[in-house]
Amino acid sequence: MDAMDHGLSAIPRALATEAVHAGREDLAGLGLHAPPLDLSTTYPSYDARAEAARIDEFATTGARLDGPPVYARLDNPTVARFEDALARLEGAEAAVAFASGMAALTAVLLARASQGLRHVVAVRPLYGCSDHLLDAGLLGTEVTWTDPAGVTDALRPDTCLVVVESPANPTLAEADIRALAHSCGSVPLLVDNTFATPVLQRPVEQGARIVLHSATKYLGGHGDVMGGVVACDEEFARTLRQIRFATGGVLHPLAGYLLLRGLSTLPVRVRAASSTAAELVRRLATDPRIARVHYPRIGGAMIAFEVYGDPHDVIAGVRLITPAVSLGSVDTLIQHPASISHRIVAEGDRRSAGVSDRLLRMSVGLEDVEDLWRDLTQALSAPPAGSLRAAAPAASGRPVAMPRPAGR
Numbered sequence: 314m315d316a317m318d319h320g321l322s323a324i325p326r327a328l329a330t331e332a333v334h335a336g337r338e339d340l341a342g343l344g345l346h347a348p349p350l351d352l353s354t355t356y357p358s359y360d361a362r363a364e365a366a367r368i369d370e371f372a373t374t375g376a377r378l379d380g381p382p383v384y385a386r387l388d389n390p391t392v393a394r395f396e397d398a399l400a401r402l403e404g405a406e407a408a409v410a411f412a413s414g415m416a417a418l419t420a421v422l423l424a425r426a427s428q429g430l431r432h433v434v435a436v437r438p439l440y441g442c443s444d445h446l447l448d449a450g451l452l453g454t455e456v457t458w459t460d461p462a463g464v465t466d467a468l469r470p471d472t473c474l475v476v477v478e479s480p481a482n483p484t485l486a487e488a489d490i491r492a493l494a495h496s497c498g499s500v501p502l503l504v505d506n507t508f509a510t511p512v513l514q515r516p517v518e519q520g521a522r523i524v525l526h527s528a529t530k531y532l533g534g535h536g537d538v539m540g541g542v543v544a545c546d547e548e549f550a551r552t553l554r555q556i557r558f559a560t561g562g563v564l565h566p567l568a569g570y571l572l573l574r575g576l577s578t579l580p581v582r583v584r585a586a587s588s589t590a591a592e593l594v595r596r597l598a599t600d601p602r603i604a605r606v607h608y609p610r611i612g613g614a615m616i617a618f619e620v621y622g623d624p625h626d627v628i629a630g631v632r633l634i635t636p637a638v639s640l641g642s643v644d645t646l647i648q649h650p651a652s653i654s655h656r657i658v659a660e661g662d663r664r665s666a667g668v669s670d671r672l673l674r675m676s677v678g679l680e681d682v683e684d685l686w687r688d689l690t691q692a693l694s695a696p697p698a699g700s701l702r703a704a705a706p707a708a709s710g711r712p713v714a715m716p717r718p719a720g721r
C-alpha cells in the first residue's frame with residue numbers, strides 16, 4: 314500500500330470524486346493542500362554520468378523519468394499532475410499534454426507517421442483546423458474522408474489512424490463510437506472528445522485507443538488557458554513524450570496548474586451548462602425564426618441552430634452572450650462556423666459535411682437561462698445590420714422545417 318493514498322486507490326471512485334482528487338493524492342503527505350506550481354526550466358544535478366543515463370533512458374523508452382526532472386521539455390511535475398488526473402477521468406492508462414489541441418493532434422500524426430504509416434481515414438465534420446491539417450497533408454500524411462459506414466472500406470495496409478470527433482464541431486453530429494472502433498479492426502481509433510468531455514462520454518470504454526482534447530475548452534473551463542491533451546495507453550504515450558521532447562510543443566506549467574484546477578469543477582460545470590443548453594434547445598425548437606436545431610443525444614453544453622434570417626445579424630445583435638470563437642468557458646459564446654471556426658475548410662467540403670452558411674454555434678455557459686434566452690431572442694429579432702430598428706420584421710412566421718427536440 315502506498316502510504317500516501319491510505320489504501321483507497323483500489324476502491325473505484327465516482328467521476329466527481331476523481332475530478333477533485335486525481336493527480337493530488339500525494340499532497341497531504343507533502344504537507345500541502347494546493348498543488349505546487351513548478352516553473353523551473355532546468356534542474357541541478359551534480360552527477361552528470363547519472364544524468365546522462367537518465368536522459369538516455371528517456372530518449373530510448375519515452376517513459377517518464379524517475380526522480381527529479383532534468384529539463385522542462387522532457388517533463389514537468391505540475392503538468393504531470395494534470396496528465397494523471399485526465400488519464401484517470403478518461404479511464405486511460407496515460408495522458409500526454411501539449412501546448413494546444415492542434416499541437417496534440419500534430420504529435421499523434423507524427424507519432425504514427427514515424428512508424429512508417431502515413432494514411433489517415435477521417436470522418437467529417439471535424440474542427441476546421443483539424444480538417445485542414447489532414448486535408449492539406451501538412452505533416453506528410455494522406456487522408457481519405459468518409460462517413461462512419463465507409464470506414465472499413467477506406468482502410469489500407471498503410472492506414473495509421475481513424476479520426477472522428479463526436480459530437481462533431483460544429484454540427485454536433487454523433488458517431489457510434491463502439492461500432493466505429495469495431496470497423497477500425499487493428500487500426501487505432503482517435504476520438505476528439507473536446508465537446509463531450511469525460512463527464513458525458515468516455516471513448517476508451519467504447520473501444521477508442523486515443524482520446525484527444527483541446528484542453529483550452531471545457532477542461533480549463535474559464536477561457537484563460539490554452540492546452541491540448543491525448544489520453545491513450547502507456548506504450549503510445551511513450552512515443553508521444555518522445556515526439557513532444559523532439560518538437561517542443563510542451564504545455565506551460567502554469568497552464569498545467571490551471572487545467573488541473575479546471576478539472577476539479579468539470580463535472581459540475583458541464584452538468585449545469587448542459588441543463589441550460591437543453592432548455593434553450595427546447596425553446597429554439599419551436600421558435601419560428603429557427604429553421605433547424607442541432608443537439609446531441611448525449612446532451613452537453615454545445616448547441617447549434619440554423620436561422621431563416623442572416624446569421625450575421627444574430628452575431629451583431631447579442632449583448633450578454635459574447636460573439637467569439639472558442640467554447641467551454643463559464644460564459645456563453647456564439648460564433649458563425651462558416652466565417653470563423655470552419656473558415657479554412659473549402660466551401661464545398663464544409664457544406665457537404667453539413668456546415669450550412671446559416672448555422673450558428675453556441676457554447677452555453679453558467680448564466681441564468683432566462684437571461685440567456687432574453688438576449689438570444691432579442692438578437693434573433695435584431696434588424697438587419699444598418700437598418701433602423703423600427704423597420705425590423707419580427708418572427709418570420711414560417712413553419713419550422715426540422716425542429717429537433719433535446720432528445721433527453
Ligand code: MET
Binds near residue numbers: 440638639640653
Ligand atoms: C481559431 S478557430 C477555432 C477555435 C476552437 N477550436 C473552436 O472551435 O471554436
